[in-house]
Amino acid sequence: xxxxxxxxxxxxxxxxxxxxxxxxxxxxxxxxxxxxxxxxxxxxxxxxxxxxxxxxxxxxxxxxxxxxxxxxxxxxxxxxxxxxxxxxxxxxxxxxxxxxxxxxxxxxxxxxxxxxxxxxxxxxxxxxxxxxxxxxxxxxxxxxxxxxxxxxxxxxxxxxxxxxxxxxxxxxxxxxxxxxxxxxxxxxxxxxxxxxxxxxxxxxxxxxxxxxxxxxxxxxxxxxxxxxxxxxxxxxxxxxxxxxxxxxxxxxxxxxxxxx
Amino acid sequence: xxxxxxxxxxxxxxxxxxxxxxxxxxxxxxxxxxxxxxxxxxxxxxxxxxxxxxxxxxxxxxxxxxxxxxxxxxxxxxxxxxxxxxxxxxxxxxxxxxxxxxxxxxxxxxxxxxxxxxxxxxxxxxxxxxxxxxxxxxxxxxxxxxxxxxxxxxxxxxxxxxxxxxxxxxxxxxxxxxxxxxxxxxxxxxxxxxxxxxxxxxxxxxxxxxxxxxxxxxxxxxxxxxxxxxxxxxxxxxxxxxxxxxxxxxxxxxxxxxxxxxxxxxxxxxxxxxxxxxxxxxxxxxxxxxxxxxxxxxxxxxxxxxxxxxxxxxxxxxxxxxxxxxxxxxxxxxxxxxxxxxxxxxxxxxxxxxxxxxxxxxxxxxxxxxxxxxxxxxxxxxxxxxxxxxxxxxxxxxxxxxxxxxxxxxxxxxxxxxxxxxxxxxxxxxxxxxxxxxxxxxxxxxxxxxxxxxxxxxxxxxxxxxxxxxxxxxxxxxxxxxxxxxxxxxxxxxxxxxxxxxxxxxxxxxxxxxxxxxxxxxxxxxxxxxxxxxxxxxxxxxxxxxxxxxxxxxxxxxxxxxxxxxxxxxxxxxxxxxxxxxxxxxxxxxxxxx
Numbered sequence: 120x121x122x123x124x125x126x127x128x129x130x131x132x133x134x135x136x137x138x139x140x141x142x143x144x145x146x147x148x149x150x151x152x153x154x155x156x157x158x159x160x161x162x163x164x165x166x167x168x169x170x171x172x173x174x175x176x177x178x179x180x181x182x183x184x185x186x187x188x189x190x191x192x193x194x195x196x197x198x199x200x201x202x203x204x205x206x207x208x209x210x211x212x213x214x215x216x217x218x219x220x221x222x223x224x225x226x227x228x229x230x231x232x233x234x235x236x237x238x239x240x241x242x243x244x245x246x247x248x249x250x251x252x253x254x255x256x257x258x259x260x261x262x263x264x265x266x267x268x269x270x271x272x273x274x275x276x277x278x279x280x281x282x283x284x285x286x287x288x289x290x291x292x293x294x295x296x297x298x299x300x301x302x303x304x305x306x307x308x309x310x311x312x313x314x315x316x317x318x319x320x321x322x323x324x325x326x327x328x329x330x331x332x333x334x335x336x337x338x339x340x341x342x343x344x345x346x347x348x349x350x351x352x353x354x355x356x357x358x359x360x361x362x363x364x365x366x367x368x369x370x371x372x373x374x375x376x377x378x379x
Numbered sequence: 380x381x382x383x384x385x386x387x388x389x390x391x392x393x394x395x396x397x398x399x400x401x402x403x404x405x406x407x408x409x410x411x412x413x414x415x416x417x418x419x420x421x422x423x424x425x426x427x428x429x430x431x432x433x434x435x436x437x438x439x440x441x442x443x444x445x446x447x448x449x450x451x452x453x454x455x456x457x458x459x460x461x462x463x464x465x466x467x468x469x470x471x472x473x474x475x476x477x478x479x480x481x482x483x484x485x486x487x488x489x490x491x492x493x494x495x496x497x498x499x500x501x502x503x504x505x506x507x508x509x510x511x512x513x514x515x516x517x518x519x520x521x522x523x524x525x526x527x528x529x530x531x532x533x534x535x536x537x538x539x540x541x542x543x544x545x546x547x548x549x550x551x552x553x554x555x556x557x558x559x560x561x562x563x564x565x566x567x568x569x570x571x572x573x574x575x576x577x578x579x580x581x582x583x584x585x586x587x588x589x590x591x592x593x594x595x596x597x598x599x600x601x602x603x604x605x606x607x608x609x610x611x612x613x614x615x616x617x618x619x620x621x622x623x624x625x626x627x628x629x630x631x632x633x634x635x636x637x638x639x640x641x642x643x644x645x646x647x648x649x650x651x652x653x654x655x656x657x658x659x660x661x662x663x664x665x666x667x668x669x670x671x672x673x674x675x676x677x678x679x680x681x682x683x684x685x686x687x688x689x690x691x692x693x694x695x696x697x698x699x700x701x702x703x704x705x706x707x708x709x710x711x712x713x714x715x716x717x718x719x720x721x722x723x724x725x726x727x728x729x730x731x732x733x734x735x736x737x738x739x740x741x742x743x744x745x746x747x748x749x750x751x752x753x754x755x756x757x758x759x760x761x762x763x764x765x766x767x768x769x770x771x772x773x774x775x776x777x778x779x780x781x782x783x784x785x786x787x788x789x790x791x792x793x794x795x796x797x798x799x800x801x802x803x804x805x806x807x808x809x810x811x812x813x814x815x816x817x818x819x820x821x822x823x824x825x826x827x828x829x830x831x832x833x834x835x836x837x838x839x840x841x842x843x844x845x846x847x848x849x850x851x852x853x854x855x856x857x858x859x860x861x862x863x864x865x866x867x868x869x870x871x872x873x874x875x876x877x878x879x880x881x882x883x884x885x886x887x888x889x890x891x892x893x894x895x896x897x898x899x900x901x902x903x904x905x906x907x908x909x910x911x912x913x914x915x916x917x918x919x920x921x922x923x924x925x926x927x928x929x930x931x932x933x934x935x936x937x938x939x940x941x942x943x944x945x946x947x948x949x950x951x952x953x954x955x956x957x958x959x960x961x962x963x964x965x966x967x968x969x970x971x972x973x
Contacts, residue, residue: 178571181571182491182571185570185571186490186491186564186567189562189563189567189597190559190563192597193559193563193597193598193600193601194601195601196598196602196605197604198605199602200601200602200606200649201605201608201609204605204609204620204649207642207645208620208639208641208642208645211640211641212640213623213624213640221640222640223638223639223640306617307616307617307618308616308617308618308636309638310638310639311619311638311640314618314619314639318608318609318612318618322608
């Protein structure tokens with residue numbers, strides 16, 4: 120904190136070339152090792168106390184990451200609300216005219232294909248993580264910064280595509296699971312438990328669908344966007360979203376499979 | 380690609396016509412003004428609806444526009460929804476948040492401009508969808524802004540409960556998504572875009588208000604969205620999340636097609652988990668602004684600045700733990716009622732700390748009674764008056780009697796609606812130079828004479844309207860009744876006795892609405908012909924008046940470094956000219972540190 124009370128002038132100079140669309144945070148190598156002075160605890164050591172636009176090549180990325188984490192925190196609340204409704208409904212019965220306690224909750228047996236789907240989603244999390252890390256591999260990022268092709272994107276594209284395919288596989292698997300239940304005459308309206316089965320898998324599928332849209336946007340971005348930084352942001356943010364949807368699914372699946 | 384600070388947005392949008400570019404802009408200043416215009420339109424609609432209700436209650440024989448009991452409830456629903464969401468949530472949080480927040484933390488723009496623009500247009504879409512419900516065959520929904528099931532879950536429960544309520548659901552869902560996006564933008568801006576030297580304890584209290592309100596929005600609107608999804612499924616997918624067994628509506632049992640024993644109480648929990656924080660989302664920015672304005676015109680530091688930061692966060696935290704106090708008459712377990720009662724009364728502690736700070740800041744300071752100062756003092760006054768009934772209603776045993784009476788209406792209109800609106804008026808008068816300034820035109824001040832007329836008439840109107848409602852409520856006048864005449868028996872006699880007082884309330888409400896003509900005239904006049912504002916007209920210390928951050932600054936896009944060297948509110952005595960702004964370097968404190 121001490122560093123911020125008396126800012127040093129040399130630190131504050133922003134070398135911006137506005138006519139060139141340079142806002143001062145780019146135009147340095149995408150390599151934050153040279154300039155990383157974090158972790159010491161002395162004056163001037165704290166990266167965040169440095170002026171905006173001078174906090175290293177990952178400043179813009181950090182901003183978008185923060186945004187996606189806030190969004191995911193909200194999303195977590197969305198699922199928490201639904202899960203708490205699940206437990207409330209499960210526990211709520213009534214007394215009929217003859218004083219019998221009636222609880223209409225009949226546990227829905229999870230179709231076995233969901234185990235396969237879960238495995239698919241876990242693998243897709245691994246593939247998107249590989250793609251994400253390839254965007255940040257330092258030698259390739261440096262090559263790209265020097266103008267030698269787009270090696271990071273080239274090496275990330277196959278993994279990103281694989282994630283999209285796996286995601287689509289997962290959604291198809293979910294659709295098959297719904298069909299299997301329908302064949303067993305279990306529909307959304309059948310029973311309080313089936314309400315929640317279809318609701319939870321449904322809203323999660325909507326989230327995954329949005330995730331696939333984000334991945335596709337990232338894929339298009341890898342081809343179209345000329346700035347490495349923007350491509351990194353696209354892949355990175357959709358990867359964090361994808362991971363979170365995977366973790367959410369693990370919780371929701373555990374709930375559906377073992378807590379009926 | 381996001382537009383960079385200072386770079387005129389030229390290249391990517393060259394194909395888009397100039398006028399469309401000005402409307403669909405990502406510039407935070409324009410978006411802020413768009414939000415304020417949206418709120419102004421909404422508040423005019425909302426006020427008109429409330430006058431309809433009052434006139435119908437007092438003089439049912441006039442029967443304006445043939446108000447049936449159903450349409451009375453529809454008017455009430457749209458009034459509540461518009462005022463809560465589109466006025467009290469958007470104007471302080473997104474409107475002034477966009478206009479003022481970046482400059483107050485020393486930034487030249489918001490962090491996520493595209494998200495920002497998208498969230499405004501989604502909000503506008505939500506308003507259009509909500510209003511369109513009035514033009515469907517059966518009209519707007521009847522179930523209030525709280526949409527309690529099982530009536531809201533069954534389309535045959537009333538005229539507007541079919542398509543009308545579906546439109547309401549869509550509107551609020553879209554609004555919630557937009558509000559969440561806007562809050563994410565606010566949070567990222569505050570966390571990442573503070574200029575050098577802007578440490579957390581140097582942030583103006585307005586920024587703390589926006590910050591806390593944004594945190595609450597993210598938590599609350601997500602839960603509301605989940606509740607809306609469940610309600611939608613109950614209406615269209617044959618589920619029974621909220622529909623109990625044997626649900627009898629209009630002589631038809633509705634649970635045969637819905638298995639299971641859903642719980643309307645579950646909706647109440649989910650809704651009020653959103654609904655109570657929503658109240659604080661509306662009021663927290665106003666609280667922060669009140670602190671800053673009182674300090675500025677008293678030429679004093681804010682009393683106990685750090686405590687004020689703490690109380691802001693504490694009110695936010697307690698605000699998400701008290702939702703049950705809206706449900707005392709809904710059949711909660713007595714243990715839950717006690718817990719919610721205790722946490723609700725606990726809010727009195729940070730709230731009183733705030734009031735003490737406001738009083739201590741102004742105490743014997745010989746304030747300059749400008750219009751913004753008057754409205755800030757009005758905020759304090761209304762906050763105390765409305766707040767004092769809070770601990771009364773937070774006691775389950777008293778709430779049992781008062782909950783469905785006008786006492787509650789009086790309580791929340793004073794503390795939330797009137798305080799909130801006074802905060803908005805204070806903000807408008809205070810920041811008008813920044814609202815009106817463009818790079819080519821100077822900022823203008825609003826007329827002080829008209830402003831004073833506006834303040835005193837509004838204050839009198841507000842108290843005259845809402846104080847007597849406490850009395851009618853205590854006497855037993857129920858809420859949500861479209862007609863108070865013609866009730867048989869002793870209850871009818873009781874209500875009939877209240878008719879003179881009710882007629883007075885209606886007159887006062889009309890007076891209160893007419894008082895706003897001063898404001899509208901002032902607004903229109905000052906936009907073109909107001910006195911040209913100097914650089915820092917109120918001799919304020921915060922960064923929004925920094926010469927190169929102010930909106931009319933031609934050097935706004937310059938390379939000038941923005942840095943902060945001190946806390947806000949460093950005034951050196953009562954003379955308006957002697958003060959140190961946050962960006963002043965020549966100070967004893969600074970040289971000591973060197």
